[in-house]
Amino acid sequence: MRREEVENGRDDMLIDGDENEQRRIENAVPDGFNADYLKAYYGKVFPYVDMFKWLSYGNDGKHPGCDHSYFGRREFSFTLDNDIYLRFQSFNTASELENAIKEKCPFKIDIGPVYSVDPAKRHAYSLGGDNIFTPVERELVFDIDISDYDDVRYCCSGADVCLECWPLMTIAIKVIDTSLRDDFGFSHILWVYSGRRGVHCWVCDGKARRLNNEQRAAIVDYFRVYKGNENSSKKVSLVGPALHPFLVRSYNEVLKDYFENRLLLSQNLFLNEERFEKILEMIPDESVTSELRGKWLSNKRSKEEINVARWDQLKHLLQSSKQKGQGLRRCIEEIVFSFTYPRLDMEVSKHMNHLLKAPFCVHPKTGRVCVPINPKNCEEFDPSAVPTLSQLLGELNTGGFRGEGDNEWEGTSLGSCVRYFRESFLQPLLKSCKEEIETSYNAKVQQSRNSISW
Amino acid sequence: MEAVRSQRKSSVSNGVVTTLPLYRSAPLLEVRLEDFELYAIDRLRVLKGISDGLSRGKKPDEMEKLVLDLWKTNMRHQHSSEVVNKDIISHFVLRLVYCRTEELRRWFLSMETTLFRYRFRDEAPEVQRALMAEFDLPYKAVSNAEYESVKDKLNQVARAIGQSTTTDAIFYKVPFEEVPELVAGRRVFIQKGNAYIAMNQVVSLVITQFRSHLSKALVLTNRKWTSMIREQEKDRLAPIIEALSTSYLGPDYSQPREHAEISLKDIDQIAKSSFPLCMRHLFEKLREDHHLKHGGRMQLGLFLKGVGLKLDDALAFWRAEFSRKVGAERFDKEYAYGIRHNYGKEGKRTDYTPYSCQKIISSAPGVGDHHGCPYRHFSEENLRAALTRMGVGNRPLEDVIDKVRNRHYQLACTLTFEAVHGSSCDAGVNHPNQYYNDSQRILESQNSSSNPKGTAAASM
Numbered sequence: 068m069r070r071e072e073v074e075n076g077r078d079d080m081l082i083d084g085d086e087n088e089q090r091r092i093e094n095a096v097p098d099g100f101n102a103d104y105l106k107a108y109y110g111k112v113f114p115y116v117d118m119f120k121w122l123s124y125g126n127d128g129k130h131p132g133c134d135h136s137y138f139g140r141r142e143f144s145f146t147l148d149n150d151i152y153l154r155f156q157s158f159n160t161a162s163e164l165e166n167a168i169k170e171k172c173p174f175k176i177d178i179g180p181v182y183s184v185d186p187a188k189r190h191a192y193s194l195g196g197d198n199i200f201t202p203v204e205r206e207l208v209f210d211i212d213i214s215d216y217d218d219v220r221y222c223c224s225g226a227d228v229c230l231e232c233w234p235l236m237t238i239a240i241k242v243i244d245t246s247l248r249d250d251f252g253f254s255h256i257l258w259v260y261s262g263r264r265g266v267h268c269w270v271c272d273g274k275a276r277r278l279n280n281e282q283r284a285a286i287v288d289y290f291r292v293y294k295g296n297e298n299s300s301k302k303v304s305l306v307g308p309a310l311h312p313f314l315v316r317s318y319n320e321v322l323k324d325y326f327e328n329r330l331l332l333s334q335n336l337f338l339n340e341e342r343f344e345k346i347l348e349m350i351p352d353e354s355v356t357s358e359l360r361g362k363w364l365s366n367k368r369s370k371e372e373i374n375v376a377r378w379d380q381l382k383h384l385l386q387s388s389k390q391k392g393q394g395l396r397r398c399i400e401e402i403v404f405s406f407t408y409p410r411l412d413m414e415v416s417k418h419m420n421h422l423l424k425a426p427f428c429v430h431p432k433t434g435r436v437c438v439p440i441n442p443k444n445c446e447e448f449d450p451s452a453v454p455t456l457s458q459l460l461g462e463l464n465t466g467g468f469r470g471e472g473d474n475e476w477e478g479t480s481l482g483s484c485v486r487y488f489r490e491s492f493l494q495p496l497l498k499s500c501k502e503e504i505e506t507s508y509n510a511k512v513q514q515s516r517n518s519i520s521w
Numbered sequence: 522m523e524a525v526r527s528q529r530k531s532s533v534s535n536g537v538v539t540t541l542p543l544y545r546s547a548p549l550l551e552v553r554l555e556d557f558e559l560y561a562i563d564r565l566r567v568l569k570g571i572s573d574g575l576s577r578g579k580k581p582d583e584m585e586k587l588v589l590d591l592w593k594t595n596m597r598h599q600h601s602s603e604v605v606n607k608d609i610i611s612h613f614v615l616r617l618v619y620c621r622t623e624e625l626r627r628w629f630l631s632m633e634t635t636l637f638r639y640r641f642r643d644e645a646p647e648v649q650r651a652l653m654a655e656f657d658l659p660y661k662a663v664s665n666a667e668y669e670s671v672k673d674k675l676n677q678v679a680r681a682i683g684q685s686t687t688t689d690a691i692f693y694k695v696p697f698e699e700v701p702e703l704v705a706g707r708r709v710f711i712q713k714g715n716a717y718i719a720m721n722q723v724v725s726l727v728i729t730q731f732r733s734h735l736s737k738a739l740v741l742t743n744r745k746w747t748s749m750i751r752e753q754e755k756d757r758l759a760p761i762i763e764a765l766s767t768s769y770l771g772p773d774y775s776q777p778r779e780h781a782e783i784s785l786k787d788i789d790q791i792a793k794s795s796f797p798l799c800m801r802h803l804f805e806k807l808r809e810d811h812h813l814k815h816g817g818r819m820q821l822g823l824f825l826k827g828v829g830l831k832l833d834d835a836l837a838f839w840r841a842e843f844s845r846k847v848g849a850e851r852f853d854k855e856y857a858y859g860i861r862h863n864y865g866k867e868g869k870r871t872d873y874t875p876y877s878c879q880k881i882i883s884s885a886p887g888v889g890d891h892h893g894c895p896y897r898h899f900s901e902e903n904l905r906a907a908l909t910r911m912g913v914g915n916r917p918l919e920d921v922i923d924k925v926r927n928r929h930y931q932l933a934c935t936l937t938f939e940a941v942h943g944s945s946c947d948a949g950v951n952h953p954n955q956y957y958n959d960s961q962r963i964l965e966s967q968n969s970s971s972n973p974k975g976t977a978a979a980s981m
Contacts, residue, residue: 150858251697252714278698285701309680311707
């Protein structure tokens, strides 16, 4: 934390200029992330009520079928300044949640599962012997980090990300989102920028929340094409005489296009010997690779075209070597999959009790807010344009007293993000939660009536 | 006899006869006490054979042969009419034996499910359909019109998994979550939450039902056992059940034994009695220096997790030592994270598994490190001293050193185990947590034989 900046920021906030433009300049809050910024963010911007509504799944209503203990059995965990880590926090109401966050000012808020009993009182329950403290519901979640793609991107590495490699995340969103909806039949899906180097996905349908660990693992395996081993030359293994319809669709609708029209050029995949050798390694036929290698080593073309030209040569040669059969033609697909297909952090999805960072947190390293991403136009998402903490505070200063109470975010660049969350995710979700609660309540009433009327 | 007949009868829908029971309710059978035990032991042989096959990574077709062979060999009966009874009785006896802890239940569930799977696959299609009907599965075969609409996709999946495509095949449409293993292998076409499964995949659906039913039944059996049966049968069945349960071999030492917690006040005593030398050395060094380098923290920390030290206790344990050297604040800042990390509470949140002997032996401890395998990494002089402190006598000590010279480090450790415990270790030592578990098992049985009243409490 740079103390100087904080104090400057504070001073600026007090200045009361006349001209709007003047004010914006003077109110500009220095970049960065610190506890004071965060306090202001939690004080004025964080959408507590929406978060509470979401995680209540309709159980905060008045219908007799509502389970009022539901939200209170959800685990939250806070990471405080100095890496102090508070697990198993729980809250009964939106204002309890709000007060705790405002008071503790967590650098990170994680959301865990809904347990059978209030997680804050788990020790009292565990005394009974039989362990009844167990997760009963949890969104199906996915975590995708760009740092897992380091062997297929040349622009950045590690936690860094730029507009050249971000399309890898776009691909992941498109492939996974489509499958979750079309294959698995889910409809309440929230994608969130993780604040730095990737995306999170929350599948919130009732059916998804009630999946057991085995079923979660099955979905993760359905998505898996990597047989990750750094020592083997091939990372993607597409065996069998044909591809599963899910893989075919992903390939035809997303992967091929992004590979040929985006990444091939933006990552310069065939630019030099080191790079094309990596691709040649995936072809198990010596005669094909040596022919291509010979061509490419002797060919000195201009930079721009070289990627496309070499890819075309490779495809042509593989497709024409008919006598080698399907194995070689499958290579084209394997190369495309290797460079584009989503890489999930599987462990996060497999177990109900894994924690995942809450939407609308602020990433301490980048100062960026974990905003929702609309999968319908995820190709337009630009991580470098995501509002930062200092930007939001600056906007709040400029906006003056526009909003009342909860709605301060409306005037800021977070406004559209919260609105998307509310209108495109929360409202349809709560509508179907309400229906679900009513249906199961009626069924229960019917059942008890039947059992009485004998 | 009555109940079995009625069970048989229900299996005879549509005139199809099967000898594969679903074990829905306990039979009202008269059975001689010796048979009660003998049948159970025979079935246990089958289940252990399956467990062994699975841990060797046998492929499905190898497993199929293995399971059917095991069944034929062990579950025969001189009177053919008794075969089904033997099957049912042995199953329910083992339920009593294996209902009592989470780990036992998990093992039994997995082995019985595997057994059922291959027996089901071995049945004729009409028998399979009859069994499906018995499970009350509400699924109907997909209609012609619907089949036509998804035919291309179904054929594509069939080709993808290397099966011939037939046009007149029967498909069932079921919620995808009912057939997780088919989803995981992309062996089915899934659309809008429904999986289309072919007749030869029905086993996956049935297995899910079988497992979930048995899983619930085991929990109930456990409740009945603790609330009634144990007391009612304390002179008759209970001793047999207890004895059967001790013949159980732990399946996987890499999994922490969740039910077996140890508490901090016992840890010094347990370290002395049951830790293998590698862990004992780390433990003593930690107590001595109030510090361990990273490799040692990992090796010992994960081992302790596997032993059953809960996270809170682990934090307290490490903090108590480290704070004497670096202060509590620095511990909280720099070291606590790593411990929570080991427990899957930080970073990638992987629940890390304790190191195996192989991993420990192949590690390369550097200056100031205390991890690694003492049999490999200690000088002979130091090793002799350490073994003597453990109470290994002169003669066995020479045997241990002999193994070390021939680079049989795990055998050396096994001999140490046998010398210290005065009892053989047939499986050999492959994992520090296995060493620990085996040691505890021996100590428990020694305690119980000298103090019979303690048995029930110790094994519960």
